[in-house]
Structures are given as structure tokens and as C-alpha cells.
Amino acid sequence: MNLPGLSCTGQSSITPAAVDLRPETEWRFEVGLDSIVTVKVLQGHAEIFGTELAVGPTYTFTTTKLSIFTWRGCRFEWSGDPLAEYISEESVMGSYANLHFALEKLRMQAAEKDTQYNKEVIKEVDIITSGSGQEGEGPRVLIIGPRNSGKTTLAKILTAYAVKMNRCPMVVSLDPKEGMLSLPGTISAASFSTMMDIEEEESWGSSATTGPMHIPPKNPAVYYFGSDSPTDNIRFYKSLVSRLSLAISSRLAVDHKARISGCIIDAAGIIDQKEGYDLIDAIVADLSVDVVVTIGNERLYNDLLKRYQPRKQIAVLKVQRSGGVVEHDASYMRSIQRQMIKQYFYGPPKTALSAFTITADISAMTVYKRSEQSHLVSSSALPIGSDETTAMLSLVTKIEVSPALQNAILAVLYASPGDTEDDIAEASVMGFVHVLDIDEVKKKLKVLMPIKARLPSQVYLVGSYHYLE
Numbered sequence: 001m002n003l004p005g006l007s008c009t010g011q012s013s014i015t016p017a018a019v020d021l022r023p024e025t026e027w028r029f030e031v032g033l034d035s036i037v038t039v040k041v042l043q044g045h046a047e048i049f050g051t052e053l054a055v056g057p058t059y060t061f062t063t064t065k066l067s068i069f070t071w072r073g074c075r076f077e078w079s080g081d082p083l084a085e086y087i088s089e090e091s092v093m094g095s096y097a098n099l100h101f102a103l104e105k106l107r108m109q110a111a112e113k114d115t116q117y118n119k120e121v122i123k124e125v126d127i128i129t130s131g132s133g134q135e136g137e138g139p140r141v142l143i144i145g146p147r148n149s150g151k152t153t154l155a156k157i158l159t160a161y162a163v164k165m166n167r168c169p170m171v172v173s174l175d176p177k178e179g180m181l182s183l184p185g186t187i188s189a190a191s192f193s194t195m196m197d198i199e200e201e202e203s204w205g206s207s208a209t210t211g212p213m214h215i216p217p218k219n220p221a222v223y224y225f226g227s228d229s230p231t232d233n234i235r236f237y238k239s240l241v242s243r244l245s246l247a248i249s250s251r252l253a254v255d256h257k258a259r260i261s262g263c264i265i266d267a268a269g270i271i272d273q274k275e276g277y278d279l280i281d282a283i284v285a286d287l288s289v290d291v292v293v294t295i296g297n298e299r300l301y302n303d304l305l306k307r308y309q310p311r312k313q314i315a316v317l318k319v320q321r322s323g324g325v326v327e328h329d330a331s332y333m334r335s336i337q338r339q340m341i342k343q344y345f346y347g348p349p350k351t352a353l354s355a356f357t358i359t360a361d362i363s364a365m366t367v368y369k370r371s372e373q374s375h376l377v378s379s380s381a382l383p384i385g386s387d388e389t390t391a392m393l394s395l396v397t398k399i400e401v402s403p404a405l406q407n408a409i410l411a412v413l414y415a416s417p418g419d420t421e422d423d424i425a426e427a428s429v430m431g432f433v434h435v436l437d438i439d440e441v442k443k444k445l446k447v448l449m450p451i452k453a454r455l456p457s458q459v460y461l462v463g464s465y466h467y468l469e
């Protein structure tokens, strides 16, 4: 065990090492790719990013960077081979909990307004028309900050605390590289009413798998962007965010509890370019954000304060970055993404599944990719008098099924080959397949699917993700 505040090089422990955590301190640990660390809480209260650990069971962690925090003190034992482990007395959980209580107050106000509204509706059915804007709606919180500032962690903490208070917030992940409840390359939203799976750091509660799970599965709305960074194709990204916001609104319209609970939106870490601020503006407008939380960046906070303060209905707040946040380098991120793709087809380690290989005619598959950003026509380059909207290329382009697709991950869209390109560009994701082989001579292809079925006769969208078994 290390002295509080002194980081260590990591020690391995075959026989369990016992740790007594004092109130409001945290034990931070990192586990490498091929290593395992097990933790068993012996007594007291312990939580990982807001989700409580039960006393008794053994939790197993691999490829992860986490912290066990306690409000009232706890005793636990761990064993295994962490890359690093230390106790920190400088936890920021107090300020994150304050933020949670401030949001909870807004939810209570929304619930009150909703009750008032419902009473009025019952009294004056004829006068009040639906959508009059009187219904209570919980806070829509956007978390923004630089890369590796702890945005996703804060989103998880706020979600876990809200769920503990019997809320079911709509969690929105706008960071394509993370692929919440789906695969990398996606943006998604799901209403959370159950706890998250703490053994999987990059997971939000259940892997994107078709198998049985020990935590009830969420039913996310998913759109496929196809690569890690929104700046790869801002126009396509913004169009998907707009689509996702419509999907969220229609879910909230029929789910009273989720509407009162509000939204927790985890943004991608783009703040340093001009297009970063434009993107924030677009997200704030599309998703009707009313609370912007900046994390770990004073300049961002001040810039956004100037931008949004005049609009009284948007509150801009700042919270501290936790000293425990660890940078994800590119190779770590790739291994996490590989793991997510593998689990989609073969299930998580605890519930291994079989994937199915099927052979089909090349002609049975209709594949699109998103149009290149550079191909999009700017209005200044158009001949005078031409209409900008009609001159713009479509957001997606049809491509040939060729060996270039070998090993590619394709999103199966809720769109049919006969649909227009505009419809295809707006379609949400049904699932994914993995192209194993393409034989141009025999005009056949082999794909891996997570369930036993015929090749869906849908439209497929290819992105930049490949998988090699």
C-alpha cells in the first residue's frame, strides 16, 4: 500500500491486500490489457463512479482505469497485477455530488410543474392544447471539456446518482469513439433506470451484445457516424445529432418519468478549434440544452459564459477535473474498441456467445459510405443563381461491394435499398455485421452476424472500422 497522495509504480498482490479507505477518499487503480485485478468489499460503503459495490462478491477488472470512492469509509481487499494503484485524499466527488443535487432540484421543480400542468389539463381540457410548453421537463445537461478531462466519468456519476434517486435520465453519448451501448463510431441515447456494469469501464451497463445479461439491457437509439472524431465530417455529424435529438424528443414525449429526469449529454472533446465552438452551439440548439457543465478548462468556461449568459435560460457551470483522470492514448483506445467489437459478436467474457457466418451473393448487399467532406460544395464556389441546397452532394454515396470491404464492420440501417439518399443518411442503426471475405470471381461474400438469420435486405453503411480476428 502507498502513502496517500504518492503515486506508485504498481505492485502485484497474489495474496489479497486489505485496504482501509477513510471517508471521502478514493483508491485509484489501472489494469493493463492482459492483467486482472479482483476487489472484494469487506465492510462499509464503496462505489465506482457513483455505482455502489455490494459487500461480499468479488469483482473482476481488466483493461481499465478506475477509482473506488467512499463517502463514509470502507474496508476492502484486492489482488492481482495493477499497472498502478494509490490512495488519493483529493477527490472531487464532493463537488460532483453538489452538481447532482442542483440537478435534482431542477427535476423536482419539473415534477411540480408537471403535476400542476396535469391538474390544469384535467380541469380545462378544452383550453390547453398539447405541446403548449407547460409540461415539466428536467434539466438537459451538456458536459464539455478537453479530451481526457473526465467527461464520460462525470456523466456516469451523475447518471448513477440520478438512478439511485429513482430517476431515469436520458443519457446521450455524442462521442463516436466511445460508442455507448453500441459499437465505436456511433452516437446514441438511452434512458437509464438501472445500475451500470462497474466491471467494464468503457461499458454503460451492458455490452452491445445479443446475449443474456445480468443487468437489464437498455434500448438505445443509435446512429452510425463511422469514425472517431466529429471533425472528420462535421456536416454528417451535425445531421446525425439533429436526427438523434428528434429520436430523443419523441421518446421523452411518451415517457413522463424520463422527461422529468432530463438528459445527461456526454460530448466529444473538441473545444480547441473554431469548429469546436460551432459544434457546441449546434448541440445546445438541437438538444435544447439548458445546463452547460464545463470540466477542467477555465477558458472554455469563460468563453461559454460570455456566449450563453445573455440567454438567461442557459446556465453555464464549471467543475474541477479529477486528478485521477488518466489519458487514453491511441493504442489503448484501439484495444478498447477491438474489445467492444469482439464482444458484440462473441459476447462478454461471462456470457460467451457464438457468432454465425453466412454466405450470400454480392448483389444481395447494398453498401453506402458517408460522402467525403471535401466533396461538399461551398456556396461561394457555386455559379451565381444556383441553389445551394440542390447543389450540395448527398451526405451518403453508394459504393461497389469489393475486396476493399474485407474485414470491415458495416452498420445495418433501418433503410431499404429503394430509399432515397436523404432517408438513408438519416436512418438509425439496427445492428452490425463483419465482412469476413469477398470473392469477386464467384461473386460471393461471407459475413459474420451475431444472430442466426438471413442476410438482412437492408442498406449497409461502412465507416473506418475493421476487425481482424
Ligand SMILES: Nc1ncnc2c1ncn2[C@@H]1O[C@H](COP(=O)(O)OP(=O)(O)OP(=O)(O)O)[C@@H](O)[C@H]1O
Binding pocket: 026, 028, 029, 064, 065, 066, 067, 145, 146, 147, 148, 149, 150, 151, 152, 153, 154, 175, 201, 268, 269, 322, 323, 324, 325, 326, 327, 328
Ligand atoms: N478518479 C479517477 N480515478 C481513476 N481513474 C479515473 C478517475 N476519473 C476518471 N478516470 C479514468 O480516466 C480515463 C479518462 O476519463 P474519461 O473517459 O471520463 O475522460 P473523457 O474526458 O470522457 O475522455 P475523452 O476525451 O477521451 O472522451 C477513464 O479511463 C476513466 O475511467
